Amino acid sequence: MRREMVWVERERFQGWACSECTWQFSPSGAPTGNSIAEMKEHYERQRDKEFMSHACAEHPSSPKPNSSSRQQFSKANAHGSK
Numbered sequence: 872m873r874r875e876m877v878w879v880e881r882e883r884f885q886g887w888a889c890s891e892c893t894w895q896f897s898p899s900g901a902p903t904g905n906s907i908a909e910m911k912e913h914y915e916r917q918r919d920k921e922f923m924s925h926a927c928a929e930h931p932s933s934p935k936p937n938s939s940s941r942q943q944f945s946k947a948n949a950h951g952s953k
Contacts, residue, residue, distance in 0.1 A: 876922050887918055892927035 874891040887896040896918045902910035 874927060876918075887922070889922065889925065889927065889930070892925075892930040892932050894922070894925045894927070894930040896921060 874889050876887055877890045879886065879888045879895075884895055888894060898914060898917065902914050904910035904913050
Protein backbone atom coordinates (compact mmCIF):
# COMPACT_ATOMS: atom_id res chain seq x y z
CA MET A 872 0.00 0.00 0.00
CA ARG A 873 1.23 3.50 -0.80
CA ARG A 874 1.84 5.77 2.18
CA GLU A 875 -0.12 8.97 2.58
CA MET A 876 0.06 11.97 4.85
CA VAL A 877 -2.94 11.91 7.16
CA TRP A 878 -4.33 14.12 9.91
CA VAL A 879 -4.48 12.28 13.22
CA GLU A 880 -5.96 13.13 16.59
CA ARG A 881 -4.64 11.10 19.47
CA GLU A 882 -4.52 11.67 23.20
CA ARG A 883 -1.04 13.22 23.09
CA PHE A 884 -0.70 14.29 19.45
CA GLN A 885 -2.79 16.17 16.94
CA GLY A 886 -1.24 16.79 13.56
CA TRP A 887 0.15 15.31 10.37
CA ALA A 888 1.46 11.74 10.32
CA CYS A 889 2.23 8.86 7.96
CA SER A 890 -0.48 6.33 7.18
CA GLU A 891 2.01 3.44 7.13
CA CYS A 892 4.31 4.05 10.13
CA THR A 893 4.65 6.11 13.31
CA TRP A 894 6.28 9.18 11.70
CA GLN A 895 4.69 12.42 12.90
CA PHE A 896 5.44 15.94 11.75
CA SER A 897 6.91 18.15 14.46
CA PRO A 898 7.74 21.66 13.22
CA SER A 899 11.28 22.75 14.06
CA GLY A 900 10.23 26.06 15.57
CA ALA A 901 7.82 28.94 15.24
CA PRO A 902 6.54 29.71 11.73
CA THR A 903 8.65 32.24 9.82
CA GLY A 904 7.59 34.72 7.20
CA ASN A 905 6.39 38.26 6.65
CA SER A 906 2.72 37.32 6.32
CA ILE A 907 0.34 34.57 7.35
CA ALA A 908 0.41 33.25 3.77
CA GLU A 909 4.22 33.11 3.79
CA MET A 910 4.26 31.39 7.21
CA LYS A 911 1.76 28.81 5.93
CA GLU A 912 3.84 28.22 2.80
CA HIS A 913 7.03 27.66 4.84
CA TYR A 914 5.19 25.30 7.24
CA GLU A 915 3.74 23.27 4.36
CA ARG A 916 7.08 23.14 2.54
CA GLN A 917 8.84 21.86 5.69
CA ARG A 918 6.06 19.33 6.40
CA ASP A 919 5.99 18.02 2.84
CA LYS A 920 9.80 17.78 2.62
CA GLU A 921 10.04 15.86 5.89
CA PHE A 922 7.20 13.52 4.92
CA MET A 923 8.73 12.75 1.52
CA SER A 924 12.18 12.12 2.98
CA HIS A 925 11.23 9.97 5.98
CA ALA A 926 11.88 6.23 5.85
CA CYS A 927 9.01 4.17 7.23
CA ALA A 928 11.50 1.49 8.29
CA GLU A 929 12.97 3.99 10.78
CA HIS A 930 9.54 4.47 12.40
CA PRO A 931 8.19 1.00 13.31
CA SER A 932 4.55 0.46 12.48
CA SER A 933 1.87 0.66 15.08
CA PRO A 934 -1.83 0.03 14.76
CA LYS A 935 -3.26 2.39 12.17
CA PRO A 936 -5.66 5.08 13.33
CA ASN A 937 -9.26 4.16 12.66
CA SER A 938 -10.99 5.97 9.82
CA SER A 939 -12.95 8.24 12.16
CA SER A 940 -9.76 9.75 13.56
CA ARG A 941 -7.99 10.52 10.30
CA GLN A 942 -8.66 12.53 7.20
CA GLN A 943 -6.94 12.04 3.87
CA PHE A 944 -4.56 14.85 3.00
CA SER A 945 -5.34 16.48 -0.30
CA LYS A 946 -3.14 19.16 -1.84
CA ALA A 947 -6.19 20.43 -3.70
CA ASN A 948 -8.06 20.93 -0.43
CA ALA A 949 -5.09 22.39 1.41
CA HIS A 950 -3.97 24.81 -1.28
CA GLY A 951 -7.19 25.47 -3.16
CA SER A 952 -7.38 25.13 -6.91
CA LYS A 953 -4.35 26.50 -8.74
